Amino acid sequence: MSRSLAGWRIALVALAVVLFAWLVLAPWPQGFEAVFGRKKVFLNAVLNGITLGGLYFLVASGFTLIFGLMRNVNLAHGSLYLVGGYVAYETVEATGSWLLSFVAAFLVTAFLGLLLQWFIFRRMEGQDLRQTLVTIGISIVAADVMLWLWGGGFYQIAAPAALGGATQLPLISSVKSNGDTVWLTYPIVRLVIFAASVVLGVAMWLVLNRTRLGMMVRAGVDDRDMLSAIAVRVPILFMLVFAFGAGLAGVAGVVGGTFQSLAPGEDSRFLLVSLIVVIVGGMGSIPGAALGALIIGLAEQLGSVYAPTYAVALTFLIMVAVLAFRPQGLMGRA
Amino acid sequence: MTDIPVPAPAAAAAPSASGLPAWLSAVHPAWWILGFLLLFMPAMAGDFVLVQIFGWSFILGMIALSLMFLGGYGGMVSLAQMTIAALAGYMAAVFGTSSVAEISLGLPWWIAVPIALSIATLFGVVVGALAVRTAGIYTIMITLAISAAFFYFALQNYEIFNGQRGFNGIRAPVAFGVDWRAPVPFYYLTLALAAASYLFVVYVGRAPFGLALQGIRDNARRMAAIGYNVTAHRIAAYAVASFIAGVAGILLTWQNGQISPGTAGIPAVIDILVIAVVGGLGHPIGPFLGALLYALLRTFALDVFSAFGFESTRFNLLVGVAFLVVVLASPDGLVGLWRRWRDRRRPAAKPSGGHR
Amino acid sequence: MSSVAERLSATGTANALELRGITRLFGALAALTDVTISVRPGERRAVLGSNGAGKTTLFNCITGDFLPTSGTIRFFGEDITSFPPHERIRRGLRRTYQISLLFKGLTVVDNVYLACRGVSRGRFSLLRPRRGDAIRAAAESLVEAVHLTGVRDRLVGELAYGQQRQLEIALALAGAPRFVLFDEPAAGLSPTERSELVEILTALPRHIGYVIIEHDMDVALRVVESVTMMHNGRIFKEGAPQEIEDDPEVQDLYLGGGHG
Ligand SMILES: Nc1ncnc2c1ncn2[C@@H]1O[C@H](COP(=O)(O)OP(=O)(O)OP(=O)(O)O)[C@@H](O)[C@H]1O
Numbered sequence: 033m034s035r036s037l038a039g040w041r042i043a044l045v046a047l048a049v050v051l052f053a054w055l056v057l058a059p060w061p062q063g064f065e066a067v068f069g070r071k072k073v074f075l076n077a078v079l080n081g082i083t084l085g086g087l088y089f090l091v092a093s094g095f096t097l098i099f100g101l102m103r104n105v106n107l108a109h110g111s112l113y114l115v116g117g118y119v120a121y122e123t124v125e126a127t128g129s130w131l132l133s134f135v136a137a138f139l140v141t142a143f144l145g146l147l148l149q150w151f152i153f154r155r156m157e158g159q160d161l162r163q164t165l166v167t168i169g170i171s172i173v174a175a176d177v178m179l180w181l182w183g184g185g186f187y188q189i190a191a192p193a194a195l196g197g198a199t200q201l202p203l204i205s206s207v208k209s210n211g212d213t214v215w216l217t218y219p220i221v222r223l224v225i226f227a228a229s230v231v232l233g234v235a236m237w238l239v240l241n242r243t244r245l246g247m248m249v250r251a252g253v254d255d256r257d258m259l260s261a262i263a264v265r266v267p268i269l270f271m272l273v274f275a276f277g278a279g280l281a282g283v284a285g286v287v288g289g290t291f292q293s294l295a296p297g298e299d300s301r302f303l304l305v306s307l308i309v310v311i312v313g314g315m316g317s318i319p320g321a322a323l324g325a326l327i328i329g330l331a332e333q334l335g336s337v338y339a340p341t342y343a344v345a346l347t348f349l350i351m352v353a354v355l356a357f358r359p360q361g362l363m364g365r366a
Numbered sequence: 367m368t369d370i371p372v373p374a375p376a377a378a379a380a381p382s383a384s385g386l387p388a389w390l391s392a393v394h395p396a397w398w399i400l401g402f403l404l405l406f407m408p409a410m411a412g413d414f415v416l417v418q419i420f421g422w423s424f425i426l427g428m429i430a431l432s433l434m435f436l437g438g439y440g441g442m443v444s445l446a447q448m449t450i451a452a453l454a455g456y457m458a459a460v461f462g463t464s465s466v467a468e469i470s471l472g473l474p475w476w477i478a479v480p481i482a483l484s485i486a487t488l489f490g491v492v493v494g495a496l497a498v499r500t501a502g503i504y505t506i507m508i509t510l511a512i513s514a515a516f517f518y519f520a521l522q523n524y525e526i527f528n529g530q531r532g533f534n535g536i537r538a539p540v541a542f543g544v545d546w547r548a549p550v551p552f553y554y555l556t557l558a559l560a561a562a563s564y565l566f567v568v569y570v571g572r573a574p575f576g577l578a579l580q581g582i583r584d585n586a587r588r589m590a591a592i593g594y595n596v597t598a599h600r601i602a603a604y605a606v607a608s609f610i611a612g613v614a615g616i617l618l619t620w621q622n623g624q625i626s627p628g629t630a631g632i633p634a635v636i637d638i639l640v641i642a643v644v645g646g647l648g649h650p651i652g653p654f655l656g657a658l659l660y661a662l663l664r665t666f667a668l669d670v671f672s673a674f675g676f677e678s679t680r681f682n683l684l685v686g687v688a689f690l691v692v693v694l695a696s697p698d699g700l701v702g703l704w705r706r707w708r709d710r711r712r713p714a715a716k717p718s719g720g721h722r
Numbered sequence: 723m724s725s726v727a728e729r730l731s732a733t734g735t736a737n738a739l740e741l742r743g744i745t746r747l748f749g750a751l752a753a754l755t756d757v758t759i760s761v762r763p764g765e766r767r768a769v770l771g772s773n774g775a776g777k778t779t780l781f782n783c784i785t786g787d788f789l790p791t792s793g794t795i796r797f798f799g800e801d802i803t804s805f806p807p808h809e810r811i812r813r814g815l816r817r818t819y820q821i822s823l824l825f826k827g828l829t830v831v832d833n834v835y836l837a838c839r840g841v842s843r844g845r846f847s848l849l850r851p852r853r854g855d856a857i858r859a860a861a862e863s864l865v866e867a868v869h870l871t872g873v874r875d876r877l878v879g880e881l882a883y884g885q886q887r888q889l890e891i892a893l894a895l896a897g898a899p900r901f902v903l904f905d906e907p908a909a910g911l912s913p914t915e916r917s918e919l920v921e922i923l924t925a926l927p928r929h930i931g932y933v934i935i936e937h938d939m940d941v942a943l944r945v946v947e948s949v950t951m952m953h954n955g956r957i958f959k960e961g962a963p964q965e966i967e968d969d970p971e972v973q974d975l976y977l978g979g980g981h982g
């Protein structure tokens with residue numbers, strides 16, 4: 033019985049994939065466009081959703097990595113994001129180099145992560161509520177300090193000119209009445225950033241699943257005692273992972289500051305994004321973070337195009353549905 | 367979550383001593399003094415202090431108390447309590463009267479208030495049902511996510527929540543011949559409801575429901591192994607806590623005369639946690655202590671700050687640092703601080719009363 | 723036809739505990755493989771086996787702390803295989819834990835009171851127990867029965883180890899148990915405490931059956947009438963205490979291994 037159920041599931045997923053592929057690839061018939069709006073709008077929403085998902089993945093993967101290994105809930109993760117963004121902004125202002133700003137943001141936030149792990153989490157091993165409270169306190173303080181330093185205005189990080197334009201994608205936007213095909217154009221910078229987050233995600237997955245370091249990290253996720261048996265210097269491993277996860281938040285801040293903007297409040301917004309993404313995807317799972325980020329990014333963008341007032345509700349409903357039917361998250365283990 | 371400060375068993379008001387005189391004599395003299403002070407406060411303090419300091423502390427204290435009930439007794443730290451309070455306030459505005467006549471239904475208060483409370487409690491039950499599916503530290507994350515979703519939803523929804531502007535012109539009713547929006551009656555209203563919810567939480571702490579909740583906090587698996595349906599118990603705790611938060615939410619709306627998404631914004635949600643933790647989750651009085659401290663700071667810190675030449679906007683820095691100091695130095699808050707001080711003065715006087 | 727059999731088995735003639743083909747996997751590890759046991763009402767049995775034999779896992783499956791991967795469990799004829807733990811407890815099943823699971827922030831008497839309340843009505847009551855409350859009285863007498871009256875108002879977290887073990891037993895005897903699972907109740911106890919334990923066990927009313935996991939043969943064989951040996955997640959021998967003790971295979975495997 034469960035076999036035929038699985039069969040149905042596969043069939044349904046396959047159907048959805050085919051339908052989606054058709055929606056994206058084929059030119060939309062006239063009547064169809066009359067009902068659902070222009071295909072260009074749809075394509076843009078999908079691409080925006082996917083690239084936004086890339087950004088969300090960057091933020092959430094650091095969060096889920098730290099949680100997965102150390103069971104540390106770092107509610108100052110959003111603050112690290114915003115710090116990274118501001119540091120990158122200052123770097124670009126001072127040096128004009130966008131790429132350098134990534135390095136600067138990563139180093140600064142990774143260092144802050146080290147401090148957090150060294151002074152806070154290491155001393156409160158196993159006291160998860162206290163850790164959480166402390167990081168909330170830190171995020172309150174950090175938000176006010178950043179408001180002090182950078183004010184309440186909006187900042188946007190300038191992308192290099194080479195990435196400024198748009199490019200033509202091999203996706204049909206529409207077919208003109210004279211038979212000409214119009215191809216979709218899309219901002220290069222978003223594509224580059226998305227590609228980068230995919231590369232990063234794959235790299236993380238490879239490191240976690242194919243290297244000795246990754247084996248130790250995964251062992252830590254499964255069984256803390258076993259970890260202390262094979263990894264001699266657990267504290268150092270923890271510090272490295274924490275620094276890397278924090279650094280990812282900083283890098284995400286650069287990305288977010290480039291194709292969105294930086295302002296007070298973005299810290300809690302991205303903390304929230306991380307929470308929802310990992311709740312949907314599954315705590316501590318990198319592929320789960322990727323899936324969750326993609327779903328939430330798409331839901332937000334498609335929602336804001338087709339049901340603007342309910343875009344938030346849609347995200348929320350997805351989370352509720354996951355919690356109700358699969359509390360451990362889509363890719364989480366029971 | 368093993369690190370939640372545990373409420374000390376209220377020095378077991380011996381079941382044999384249930385006669386009224388014994389019950390009365392069990393009340394510590396300090397409580398009598400506090401009671402008289404609060405009762406005669408209107409003779410001593412002006413309207414501003416009555417409503418803006420005390421009324422507000424009582425209301426915030428009740429919301430934080432609902433968190434203490436879930437966290438201190440039940441081991442579930444919920445960040446949804448401010449949201450539930452705000453929902454009750456919104457519903458009071460929607461079903462009662464406000465200056466947004468297109469949405470408000472204008473029902474009399476004795477219909478609107480029960481409806482608002484029912485909806486808030488129901489919402490709390492749903493939140494609880496979602497949050498208790500997973501255990502421990504997930505509760506904070508899930509309830510935080512739910513609160514934020516509510517905030518954004520209220521911000522974007524115009525049909526029910528009237529978007530960014532929310533509702534204003536919501537007033538406490540005139541009922542039983544008293545105008546409850548006048549400062550002194552409103553003070554007594556908030557005092558009475560705060561005292562009632564405080565006494566309720568203290569009382570229930572030693573009733574089967576409250577004891578079972580503390581058992582679940584200490585060891586949920588064992589509770590199941592002695593016959594309790596842990597999930598049902600947790601959800602019921604959410605219902606009780608949400609009712610308290612709902613009452614406070616309506617009072618808050620009456621006090622401010624308005625409600626808008628900001629009432630349930632992330633900073634407000636976090637503030638309730640700060641209040642409860644700074645006051646102490648170890649005893650129902652903690653949230654009220656925290657709330658009083660918070661209201662005093664909120665009201666006077668600006669003056670003090672500018673007197674010393676600081677920018678008045680650095681209030682959050684102060685709150686954040688104070689919160690950090692408390693969490694790092696005394697995880698069980700002011701209540702814990704007081705308990706330790708008392709224990710040091712009377713070393714090993716009573717084995718079970720002195721705790722931690 | 724089978725319905726007649728089912729109805730028959732649901733009457734008093736049913737076994738207290740009837741496990742059929744219980745298997746429990748933890749990933750690749752089979753903690754239990756095809757375990758089949760039946761225990762008559764009122765029967766007292768020991769489960770012996772080396773560390774990691776699967777004894778505690780067996781208890782966990784019976785009480786529903788986690789579900790078996792396959793197999794069925796009947797309790798007095800009723801199929802309880804997929805019941806949540808509290809439903810099993812309310813039907814008269816009880817257990818103790820190898821590592822005490824107590825309510826450390828509550829007093830001794832409150833711990834026992836919770837256990838008594840857990841198998842009666844009024845679990846959700848918002849009213850404090852009145853003066854002559856029967857459940858309260860039951861808790862008091864249970865506290866006395868396990869010799870904890872002297873510390874009745876102490877927080878459990880402050881108790882000595884032996885006292886915590888006694889409380890562990892009290893929690894399992896609350897209400898009207900029909901069948902109790904004791905997981906190494908004697909582990910870590912002093913000789914005096916051991917004999918107190920034997921006293922408590924032998925003083926239990928005859929209709930209450932139990933299964934006791936016990937490494938100490940002296941304790942085990944004094945309080946049971948049958949023995950099940952487990953090894954590597956399987957049942958390995960069953961019989962009367964004397965048979966098991968004299969069995970050469972058992973002696974090789976278990977008694978020779980430094981125990982007893
Ligand atoms: N929750 C669990 N997850 C994974 N493996 C488990 C779990 N519980 C038990 N095991 C494994 O199952 C096997 C049987 O364990 P069990 O605790 O049942 O043994 P036992 O007979 O009670 O041993 P002991 O005498 O040490 O108490 C062991 O190998 C143990 O590691």
Ligand SMILES: [Mg+2]
Pocket residue numbers: 777778779820
């Ligand atoms: Mg065992």
